[in-house]
Amino acid sequence: MQVTRLNDITIHYRLIGAVAEKPVLVFINSLGTDFRIWGDVAACLSDQYAILLYDKRGHGLSDIGQVPYAIEDLATDLAGLLDLLAVKSAIICGLSVGGLIAQSLYQRRPDLVRALVLADTAHKIGTAEMWAARIAAIEAHGIEAVADAVLERWFTPAFRRPENVAFACYRNMLIRQPVPGYVGTCAAIRDADYTEAARRIAVPVLCLVGDQDGSTPPDLVRSTAGLIPGARFEVIRDAGHIPCVEQPEALTRALLSFFKSPETNR
Numbered sequence: 336m337q338v339t340r341l342n343d344i345t346i347h348y349r350l351i352g353a354v355a356e357k358p359v360l361v362f363i364n365s366l367g368t369d370f371r372i373w374g375d376v377a378a379c380l381s382d383q384y385a386i387l388l389y390d391k392r393g394h395g396l397s398d399i400g401q402v403p404y405a406i407e408d409l410a411t412d413l414a415g416l417l418d419l420l421a422v423k424s425a426i427i428c429g430l431s432v433g434g435l436i437a438q439s440l441y442q443r444r445p446d447l448v449r450a451l452v453l454a455d456t457a458h459k460i461g462t463a464e465m466w467a468a469r470i471a472a473i474e475a476h477g478i479e480a481v482a483d484a485v486l487e488r489w490f491t492p493a494f495r496r497p498e499n500v501a502f503a504c505y506r507n508m509l510i511r512q513p514v515p516g517y518v519g520t521c522a523a524i525r526d527a528d529y530t531e532a533a534r535r536i537a538v539p540v541l542c543l544v545g546d547q548d549g550s551t552p553p554d555l556v557r558s559t560a561g562l563i564p565g566a567r568f569e570v571i572r573d574a575g576h577i578p579c580v581e582q583p584e585a586l587t588r589a590l591l592s593f594f595k596s597p598e599t600n601r
């Protein structure tokens with residue numbers, strides 16, 4: 336197990352490959368998930384890239400720390416982890432709230448960001464009212480009270496079949512996240528707005544989204560791509576909010592096409 340202490344909390348991570356020998360890819364997970372969601376994509380890419388996966392604070396095996404969070408706190412953790420591992424610059428791929436963290440990292444530490452993949456995310460996610468309602472429901476009744484609604488946005492009906500044992504495991508992953516960490520992250524998402532910052536991004540960017548994403552639908556992600564100079568926009572077919580789980584091979588193809596493009600390597 337790979338663990339470190341950063342900013343007074345324990346952060347659980349997994350570094351695959353040597354950062355001095357290969358280009359580095361960093362994957363940031365979404366609300367209610369831990370870094371295992373990237374397992375299939377990481378397996379497809381680890382021959383060519385050094386890959387860093389980690390559990391952001393309040394999720395997985397990492398500590399919860401002080402709640403609520405701001406997205407900037409979560410980006411500060413990632414910057415600390417990259418410095419600790421001597422990563423000078425990486426392609427940062429963030430899913431959903433992970434994409435907000437990626438945008439914040441670029442604002443605060445552009446030296447660390449060679450390119451951005453903003454997956455199923457946006458410059459702003461949801462409304463204050465929506466996040467307040469989710470926080471209240473979870474504080475009153477636990478994550479299980481919202482789980483079915485969340486899972487409908489995460490996964491397509493084809494994946495949500497009762498006989499799909501993987502679906503049952505992702506439900507467990509969601510409902511087993513610590514409530515303070517989950518709610519603290521909801522507050523960070525509620526307060527984040529990168530609309531103006533998006534217009535100033537000056538590294539190569541790929542915005543992508545599952546065609547059936549119910550949390551950050553294709554039109555929202557397309558409008559985020561429209562704010563970012565030169566950003567690519569791609570739709571992953573037959574996927575909801577978490578294409579790395581539902582369509583890891585299609586997602587890997589989209590990532591490799593972006594990583595190897597002239598715009599990313601200029």
Ligand SMILES: O=C(O)CC1=CCC(=O)O1
Pocket residue numbers: 364365366367430431432433460485488524550576
């Ligand atoms: O839980 C959801 O609805 C999906 C989501 C929003 C932000 C995030 O990271 O996941």
